[in-house]
Amino acid sequence: MEVLIYLVPTALLLGLTGLVAFLWSLKNGQYDDVQGAAVRVLSDDDVKR
């Protein structure tokens, strides 16, 4: 059962990383225009300019 000593912290760390990533994306305004994000991916503005 010694494996738990590093498996449990790893599991917690992974979960926390996910939480932090979500909070960052929320703060960064990633959810402000959900419908726009869905259609903007199809536009080729990166090719034009």
Added chain:
Amino acid sequence: MAEALDLSVYVKHQDDGTAHIDLAIEGIDCAACIDEIEDGLCRLPGVLDARLNYTNHRLAVEWRDGELSPATVVEELQRLGYKAHPFQSKLVEEEETRRAQWLLKCLAVAGFASMNIMLLAVSVWSGNVTDITPETRDFFHWLAALIALPAVAYAGQPFFQSAMGALRNRRTNMDVPIVIGILLALSMSVFETINSAEHTYFDSVVMLLFFLLCGRYLDQAMRRKTRAVASNLASFRSEIAHRIEEDGEVVLLPTAALKAGDRVLVRPGERIAVDGIVIAGSSEIDESLVTGETAHRAVRAESQVYAGSLNYNGTLTLRVTAAGKGTLLDEVERLLENAAAAKSRYVQLADRVAKVYAPVVHTAAAITALTWIATGSSVHDALITAIAVLIITCPCALALAVPVVQVVASGALFRAGVFLNAGDAFERLAKVDTVVFDKTGTLTLPTMSLVNAGEIEPSLLGAASRLALSSHHPLASAVAQLAHDRRPYEEVVEAPGQGVRAIVDGREMRLGSPAFCGAESLVDKAASTDSMASVIAFSWGGEKVILLVRQALRPDAVDTVQSLRRRGLDCRILSGDRPEAVAPIAAALGIEMWRGGCKPADKIEALSALKAEGRKVLMVGDGLNDAPALAAADVSLSPISAADLTQAQADAVFLGDRLKPVLETIEISRRAHSLMRQNLGIALVYNLIAVPLAFFGYVTPLVAALAMSGSSTLVTLNALRARGRAPALRAQAEPSHPVPAAQGA
């Protein structure tokens, strides 16, 4: 627009030398619009950034200060085919956005905690039936406590705050038993962890929080969406006025930029955009959107005029007065205060259930503890079982039962073009048995229309309506609506106060008063068919016709009133207009109970009389004079064309020219209400099964987790039926795509 609109009041100047404006955009229908708008604006010299939010159709533009006037941006958008309206975000909306973000953060924390704790809990459950050592189990319990305590302290805040608020006002709501359950379960689990016992409930607590926060967030998101669309519509409607500067120059401004004391010029045929006092000029004004009275009122210097009135024949100069100064406004506001004070707070279904629920559950827990002690168990075991009763009854499904239905049903209303102002309106709408309509602007369209169009030869009508495009007179605009060919004739001469004339195909064409067109002889015959209509005439060479213009019923008013009646609703009319004007409308709709000439106070009195009979009254109205009546009724609706003060009082606002949304609102609300009751029933049945199990001590953490998620899922799935059923209703609603009513008219 010939004159440039001065939008400087909406521009935000930033410290880094850039300027910023927010615009609400009309006419966005596909993804290609994003590129078209953003690229188009970025080509303008000086523009640094243009970013369109496709979700709420708002555009943020930034440019180097001084290099560009905001009017250029609006003109460029106009050229691209979009209408842009300056937009000022309201404080309420920003507040709601912040709250939504906060709820989302709480939801994320609860989600993270419940996943990790469930990982530990499942290991303990499977270990308990196999070979877990007590040391490992304790370690897992301590870890779970370490995650759960801070997570609950953070993610539980919305519930703690709401429960504290209710208790401080000596009320209870659904959050009070939730908070008690959460706190007891947490403390018991910590206590059991210290005693290295077999069962803890950390997973149940955090999962409960997660489910409840999902419900809260969805509810909030729906309301935010409705509010965003409603405030876009409000900015589409926002009006402009001609301000007379100190040096006598006239500038075109949005009304938001006007201050009390400013002088404003109102030309014939324009709608008055502000409340004010006439300082020069005289005219006749149509106040039907304000008071319901369709007869015109003569105004001259010192007369008070209200925003929303239509100026007929003279140019007026007004001095803008601060809100609430006029005699009518004073009366309306006084009545509003009384009505709001007299209105008993409607206790929502969920709160009523909570009021009974909390004592029952807490008594059940107490009885459990006492029974276990009486039958010889230790105090520790008795307390554990009692707390298990509290956990299993913690109103997870109950707290979701009502909000989820509200979310789904307001989505259905949204698609039907109805926006809810008040979240609890469903329950009040579902119980309505009497519908009281205002006449002007509610049963009738807010703009004038030509009533005898069918009797006129099509070629003459086409010519008359095309000529009407050149006139500024309000009656002519009703005729102009019918023009298929939208190009005005060339060289049209306007004879002030009489009409317009032009030479077409070598013959003279005239539109105006019967005397101007030489058609007096025809007036008597035409007027006898419809005594309420205003008469204008059209002549082209020797051919002469009489045109009757008045406010017409909404196109589906008769059908809607009949359908309402078939559903057992009693329909009535209370109008501020003269009785002679109300009678034909009432007759056309087959409404027997009607009254005309009602002052705002009379309307309230009539509503109180109806309420005293035990009726539940829905008031549908739009005028400023209806605002107190809307506040006094059990529940109220108003069309989007209504005065701002009136819309603020209404529980819901509907879009479009049709009256059908009134019927749809009632139908959807009735369906929602029955689903809410079903959901509460499901939650009740769940408790009837779960409580005895908990009472006899069979509720392990595993059972609690299964029971909670099972009942929550069941209730949520049932709520989804609020959108699924009655496809016929939706199919009819779809074609009338929610488009703001006749903006141009």
